Amino acid sequence: MPSNANPFEEAAEKARKETNEALSEELVSLTPIRAEELAKMLPTQGDKEEFARLMAAVNAATTHNEKVAAIRQNIGNFTKAAVKLLQTAV
DSSP: OOOSSSTTHHHHHHHHHHHHHHHHHHHHHHSSOOHHHHHHHSOOHHHHHHHHHHHHHHHHHHHHHHHHHHHHHHHHHHHHHHHHHHHHHO
């Protein structure tokens, strides 16, 4: 549902609906699928929101895993620096 924050949001939503209807009619004419069956296959707003949450979780996990990999890759350098620092301090 448009929030009117973007002046083009309402027009874009209308265009999206019209495009989906036109494309679904075209798909129905090309396949033996009925319009009702096709409508059930198309993603809903809830599907899109769930997908966005899933992608956020995947991106967060990826960032964490990349940080862990970088630490593992550079642990030797960290160890050398720590030993050198301790030698200077002692």
